[in-house]
Amino acid sequence: MSDQQPPKWALRIWAERERRGWSKHEMARQLMRAAGLSYGNVVNLARQIYDWEKGKHFPRDWSRAYATAFDTTVEKLFGVPDPIQRAVDLAGTLEDSATSDDWYDMERRRLLELLALSLGAGGLASSGEPIRQLLDIVLMSEDRSAEDWELACVDHLHALRTRPPIQVRDGLLIDLLALQRQLKKADTKDLPDLNRSAAGLSLILANALTRLGNHAAAIHWWRTAKAAADASGDLNLRLLIRAEEAGCALYGQRDISTVLALVDKARALASGPSSYWYADLAGTRAKALTLLGRHDEAKQELRTYVTHAGNEGPSTVIPTIWCPDQTHFAESWVYAAAGDEAKADAARTQVLAYNGDYQYLANVHLHEAICTVAQGGIDRGTQQATAILDALPTTHRSAMITETGKIVLRTVPFDQRDRPAVQDLRATLTATAPHTTALH
Incomplete structure (x- = not known):
């Protein structure tokens, strides 16, 4: 050479x-x-x-x-496509009209294509362990019990809250392929539990794809999650999936009017205003109304959420999905946008005390910047947001954090958006967005 x-x-x-x-x-x-x-x-x-x-x-x-x-893509840097992204797109873009038989008929071809792509890239990770798991699925994977699949859902949710979303996505693909194989040959009596697990894993994958800014694929996986939950006959799970879909949609995935429609449609499944899920969806509705600047209505929905949601959610296939900081996070968001500093600060303190999902922690600090700007502190608030985004580890960059940073930007009055601090925030938002955002 x-x-x-x-x-x-x-x-x-x-x-x-x-x-x-x-x-x-x-x-x-x-x-x-x-x-x-x-x-x-x-x-x-x-x-x-x-x-x-x-x-x-x-x-x-x-x-x-x-x-x-x-902070770029494999394709831009090396001039070759990213095989894992291609595999995700392949898995997430089945036609809506496909029947369950169509799905299963495609399984082996899709599985082998994913395996070939992964081998061509040197594996999903340098250890080669995911390749071994893929080969297990093709050759000799054993069926797992309902308890094992529930544990898998819990493990993947923990990964979502603590690890880079790309790693979460790649790990989920392995289990989804294994579960798909098991569903194909399962006895009728086992289908409800397996469908519950399919819904749970699909929910987590849709969330991970949302964090990566791959909204088109995420929407496909929300559809898959809803279909699996509906097939399971588990009403709590059906409502959980729809609540999570609406919550993720707030982060630039869908128009706010669509989010409100998703909330209303999900509420129609709930057993009236006294139900947990009616209250939970009120929290999402409060955030959506906040984004529209309808602060009084947002606070009214927030009161419904905080008063009636209770200290824990109904049991689901992912028992750890409910966290006590969720109501405080909603309070932080709504009060910050309304410029209510005292209530926003109190809620933020509660969220930080739980020291949970890294994304919650970053976003709740961005809520403080939103409140500062809403109160007229444009330079200070945008500088706060810029510092928060700059401090993020590259592996923890998320489109959901980027979108919250954009809310800070949108809070700035139009005639003040040429200020240097605002321009710095705009540049930082571009620089710190997850690189997959630019692909979709």
Whole structure:
């Protein structure tokens, strides 16, 4: 290679590293961080970086970590498509008119396509463990009990709250494929429990895709989750899926009028205004009305939510999905947007005390910035938001955090949006959005 020009991708990763002033050892640390690895051999990885930048080898196992570290996409950085994104799109874009038989007939082809794509990319992760699991599904995967599938839902929800959404998405694909295989040959008596698990896993995947800004695929998975929940006959689960769908839709996924329609349609399934789910949906309605600037109506819905939702939700296939900070989060959002600093601060303190989902923590701090701007502190509020977004680890960037940052921006009066602090926030929102957002 010494007499030949390195390929364009090799020059590109060298130039991106140099532009950031990173040594090869620092590049190795950044790659491990982007891959979600808490430890590794920095020296050995730095040697590989040297070879990659010379074009001696293609960083097959590390291409997605490179893209994350440089805040771009695999396709833009290396000139090749991201196989995992292609697999997600394939799994999430079945025609609405497809029957259950159509779904099962497509299973083996889709499974083998995903396997081929993953092998071509060096696996879903550098360890190769997801490839082993995929082969298990194709060759010899054993059926799991209803309890095992419920545990899988709990585990994936924990991952969603604590790990990068890309890792969550990739892990969910493995279990969804295994569950699909089991559904195809299940006895009729086992179908309700398996459909409950399918609904739970699909819910978590739709949420992860929302965090990645892949809204089109997320909407497809919400449809799948609703269909599975309806097939299970579990009313609480049917309402949970619809409540979560409406809640995620608030983050730029759908028009606010559509969110309100989703809430009204879900409420029609609930057993009247005294039910838990009627109250829970009132929280989503309060947030939607807040986004429309209808603060008095939002506070009225918020009171319904806080007063009647209770201390815990009904039992579902994901028993850990309800957290006590959810009502306080809604209070923080609604009161902050209305400029009620005292009530917003009190609610935010409650959310932070639970130290839960990293996304909740970032967004509740952004609520404080919204309140500051709403009270007239434009420079201070937008600077707060910029600092919060800048401090986010790359792996925790989420379209749902980005969208909350955009609310800060929209709170600024039109005639004040040319201020330097506002322009800085706008630039930071673009720079810190998850890279998958730009693809869809």
